[in-house]
Amino acid sequence: MTEERKIITIRGISTPVYERALKLARELGITIGELVNEALRRYIMTLEAIHKAIESQIEALSRSGDVIVISGVDSIVVSKKDLELAPKKVVFKDLRELVFADDVTEDVFRDKVYEIVKVDKVVVPKTLSVLLVASKCRLVHRIVPKES
Numbered sequence: 391m392t393e394e395r396k397i398i399t400i401r402g403i404s405t406p407v408y409e410r411a412l413k414l415a416r417e418l419g420i421t422i423g424e425l426v427n428e429a430l431r432r433y434i435m436t437l438e439a440i441h442k443a444i445e446s447q448i449e450a451l452s453r454s455g456d457v458i459v460i461s462g463v464d465s466i467v468v469s470k471k472d473l474e475l476a477p478k479k480v481v482f483k484d485l486r487e488l489v490f491a492d493d494v495t496e497d498v499f500r501d502k503v504y505e506i507v508k509v510d511k512v513v514v515p516k517t518l519s520v521l522l523v524a525s526k527c528r529l530v531h532r533i534v535p536k537e538s
Contacts, residue, residue: 444508455478459481460482460483460485466487468491469491469494470491480504483506485509485510488509490518492517494517494518496517499518507528507530510531512530513534514533516536
């Protein structure tokens with residue numbers, strides 16, 4: 391069974407990356423299309439495996455009652471009091487935007503936030519270290535310091 395193939399133009403490819411890929415394809419004796427197909431196939435498989443592993447881990451933690459999972463909302467603002475009142479550590483998952491209020495301290499964040507997963511944008515107040523927040527993030531697109 392042969393896969394369907396067609397000519398596709400991809401804009402925005404980095405010239406140095408393309409040149410390295412072209413050189414590698416020549417060294418391997420394959421076309422650039424074959425190399426790109428294989429690279430994309432492997433990249434997609436890796437991302438799918440990562441997503442599956444993260445989902446399994448969160449599901450297991452949730453079932454065991456070790457964490458509370460917050461998901462299914464577009465945007466949420468979380469205060470220090472919200473975190474302190476949470477009976478367990480919190481996983482924030484599948485959100486467009488997660489905003490931590492200005493009153494959230496590093497101690498409360500460290501104690502109450504287990505993980506931030508698959509969030510487009512995390513807004514961090516000046517009271518929190520961006521690196522501390524990043525250490526709890528997986529598959530987060532942007533971490534943005536809050537402007538005063």
